[in-house]
Amino acid sequence: MENDIFKPENLVYTKTPVLNDTPMHYCPGCSHGVVHKLVAEVVDEMGIQEDTIGIAPVGCAVFAYRYFEMDFQEAAHGRAPAVATAIKRLYPEKYVFTYQGDGDLAAIGTAETIHACNRGENILIIFINNAIYGMTGGQMAPTTLEGMKTSTCPYGRDTTINGYPLNITDLLVQLKGTRYITRQSVHNAASILKAKKALKKGFQNCMEKKGTSVIEFVSTCNSGWKMSPAKANEWMVENMFKAYPLGDLKDI
Amino acid sequence: MKEEIIIAGFGGQGVLSMGKILAYSGLMEGHEVSWMPSYGPEQRGGTANVTVIVSEDRISSPILNTYDTAIILNQQSLDKFEPTIKPGGCLIYDGYGISTPPQRKDINVYRIDAMTKSVELKTTKVFNMIVLGGFLKVRPIVRMENVILGLKKSLPERHHKLIPMNEEAIRVGMDLIQKMN
Amino acid sequence: MAEEIQLLKGNEALALAAIRSGADGYFGYPITPQSEVMETLMAVEPWKTTGMVVLQAESELSSINMVYGGAAAGKQVMTSSSSPGISLMQEGISYIAACELPCLIVNVQRGGPGLGTIQPSQSDYFQATKGGGHGDYHLIVLAPASVQEMADFTVLAFDLAFKYRNPVMMLADGLIGQMMEKVVLPEQRPRRTMEQIKEQCPWATWGKPSSRKPNIITSLELDSKDMEQNNLRLQKKYKEISDHEVRYEEFETSDAEYLLIAFGACARICQKAVEEARAQGIRLGLIRPVTLWPFPYKAIAEQANKVKGILSVEMNAGQMVEDVRLAVKGNVPVEFFGRLGGIIPTPDEIVTALKEKIIK
Numbered sequence: 001m002e003n004d005i006f007k008p009e010n011l012v013y014t015k016t017p018v019l020n021d022t023p024m025h026y027c028p029g030c031s032h033g034v035v036h037k038l039v040a041e042v043v044d045e046m047g048i049q050e051d052t053i054g055i056a057p058v059g060c061a062v063f064a065y066r067y068f069e070m071d072f073q074e075a076a077h078g079r080a081p082a083v084a085t086a087i088k089r090l091y092p093e094k095y096v097f098t099y100q101g102d103g104d105l106a107a108i109g110t111a112e113t114i115h116a117c118n119r120g121e122n123i124l125i126i127f128i129n130n131a132i133y134g135m136t137g138g139q140m141a142p143t144t145l146e147g148m149k150t151s152t153c154p155y156g157r158d159t160t161i162n163g164y165p166l167n168i169t170d171l172l173v174q175l176k177g178t179r180y181i182t183r184q185s186v187h188n189a190a191s192i193l194k195a196k197k198a199l200k201k202g203f204q205n206c207m208e209k210k211g212t213s214v215i216e217f218v219s220t221c222n223s224g225w226k227m228s229p230a231k232a233n234e235w236m237v238e239n240m241f242k243a244y245p246l247g248d249l250k251d252i
Numbered sequence: 253m254k255e256e257i258i259i260a261g262f263g264g265q266g267v268l269s270m271g272k273i274l275a276y277s278g279l280m281e282g283h284e285v286s287w288m289p290s291y292g293p294e295q296r297g298g299t300a301n302v303t304v305i306v307s308e309d310r311i312s313s314p315i316l317n318t319y320d321t322a323i324i325l326n327q328q329s330l331d332k333f334e335p336t337i338k339p340g341g342c343l344i345y346d347g348y349g350i351s352t353p354p355q356r357k358d359i360n361v362y363r364i365d366a367m368t369k370s371v372e373l374k375t376t377k378v379f380n381m382i383v384l385g386g387f388l389k390v391r392p393i394v395r396m397e398n399v400i401l402g403l404k405k406s407l408p409e410r411h412h413k414l415i416p417m418n419e420e421a422i423r424v425g426m427d428l429i430q431k432m433n
Numbered sequence: 434m435a436e437e438i439q440l441l442k443g444n445e446a447l448a449l450a451a452i453r454s455g456a457d458g459y460f461g462y463p464i465t466p467q468s469e470v471m472e473t474l475m476a477v478e479p480w481k482t483t484g485m486v487v488l489q490a491e492s493e494l495s496s497i498n499m500v501y502g503g504a505a506a507g508k509q510v511m512t513s514s515s516s517p518g519i520s521l522m523q524e525g526i527s528y529i530a531a532c533e534l535p536c537l538i539v540n541v542q543r544g545g546p547g548l549g550t551i552q553p554s555q556s557d558y559f560q561a562t563k564g565g566g567h568g569d570y571h572l573i574v575l576a577p578a579s580v581q582e583m584a585d586f587t588v589l590a591f592d593l594a595f596k597y598r599n600p601v602m603m604l605a606d607g608l609i610g611q612m613m614e615k616v617v618l619p620e621q622r623p624r625r626t627m628e629q630i631k632e633q634c635p636w637a638t639w640g641k642p643s644s645r646k647p648n649i650i651t652s653l654e655l656d657s658k659d660m661e662q663n664n665l666r667l668q669k670k671y672k673e674i675s676d677h678e679v680r681y682e683e684f685e686t687s688d689a690e691y692l693l694i695a696f697g698a699c700a701r702i703c704q705k706a707v708e709e710a711r712a713q714g715i716r717l718g719l720i721r722p723v724t725l726w727p728f729p730y731k732a733i734a735e736q737a738n739k740v741k742g743i744l745s746v747e748m749n750a751g752q753m754v755e756d757v758r759l760a761v762k763g764n765v766p767v768e769f770f771g772r773l774g775g776i777i778p779t780p781d782e783i784v785t786a787l788k789e790k791i792i793k
Binding site: 051066 | 458491492500501503508524640641642649650653
């Protein structure tokens, strides 16, 4: 009976071979898994697997290189845009992307992010913003919202102590070196379809010598936020989207 | 042959470039050379000096305690380097702004009023070449043809049209220098 | 191409030799006294001839990580800086060593600690030879003592780096960087083709063909058992380097009663001190370590048995002298003489120190 179902004509979904079978270490409900899949699918569909080099960050995605069937480098914390800069300059014919979290990109690596974008490096920066440090156990991120509780602001982010949530993507829009900046999410089917289109554009831009592409994914961290995955999605829509509204910020 | 030289004065007087042209001339002569500047933020007005060694043999230290020749372009440098000249060595100084002239009797002292002369000839840009001319008169360690080759090597191509002017300044210096003791 | 003799600063010779070595990329940030390296490269514009990439980064942090990226992709890349900038690079250097990436890092030392001075110094000896960054690793450390060696060691450094898949540091100083001497530049080597890179660096991230698994460059290993194996592999390599790559020079040692040990610029000044001492009838010799890591322990130990005393001369507060004492094992007196803060010792100061501390 069951064997009757496994027929080619009944097949509706195949995992892209650019993603391997290693079990992911991400928490159930985390946005990383979805974004990984989209990246792999886009690389697969564009036929650029052999010409793509990824840079993993320090943060939750530190092991990103375990999951992709692509050449990958693990960068020191915050330095992925510098690493990517060199690879792209030395191999202009390759697609080079970084995959970074909010602490990596917007705190310790702010200078590298801004200067790679300002030089207009022809790379794609994928930025996962979940407003918290997931890997180290839920500390405050530069993008943590006002009043939001984390282990290092247990009574909520107090702007008189911690300053304000850093909207780095808005800052990057101002730089002449950036050509495509968009803010996406992956919390439902419609947003996932949109996000995939954005990723495809970001990768295509790598060959057009017109500047840096940055795709921010406003994301959840249900473990760090101490919520169920479903509740985390709701909370993100209600709170995160206000501080980090979705949509294209720059496309030239 | 080995000539160990210190050239010292104010930044902006062409101390380092005089040393460079001298070193290049030595190179053209087929000698070993070294050029070691006092580097740093000193620009116009500060002090500057450079040690130049021209030798037939391999040069060991580019830094020295004592010198065969000191070419001195201001009072501070005179005070600092007069005691470091080897007995029998050579001191060449520009008299402009010197209030306390050299005192030593065991060295050969030469004066060259290159600053005054260069103002008179309206050629202050080649002031240092007048001084170099004076040095080459009393210490002919390199031939004029190799000095011209050295100038060519050390000046950027766009300045090569200035070489005749530099050459003339060197000749002026050769006539100008006078022995003081 | 006929060998042309030029008069160059050490920093200029380094830059021009880098192009001629077939380097693919230079990434740096300006700092005195080595800014002429990037200035020379930018003036020569090698990207128009050999295709070498030259980029001014936003910081030393960025430039060393650009080196990491380029080296991990199999390219022949380098950076240069001076002491404070090299301190900033230490995290990246540790990563590069851990990932076993070939590259060249040049430190044209200035006096520290802190912002210090811009004058020459050798006070980064410990940092260069004993680690610098975190973890158990070694750089191969070459100490040039002339402008010619600034050029020659650039080629040698890349050869050693690729031979052992290990970062090489050229530990120069402001004196060698700023002085001009005669130099014959190495012959132009062609940059490696993509095929040659693939053959020489099958481990690098130049894009995964269907014929192989992904190449991953990472130093992360959370399993301690595996991490210990990674460390043991590194240590095995360091042993091999120690066994095969020790380099040093001897001057006037055959009949020496006393010995100076000095590296880099100090070794040049000590040669003059040897000349001065011999003129006074003191039978003085000099050993100059050319590789500071691996250090010539054996050569120094052998000489130590023949002399009455050893003076280590350095432009620091006494760093290499610790390695000299390790080599000598107390068999003869070992003393130290140095000047600090950017002051260069003169030959007569060295002879005086020898008389006061060793001959007595």
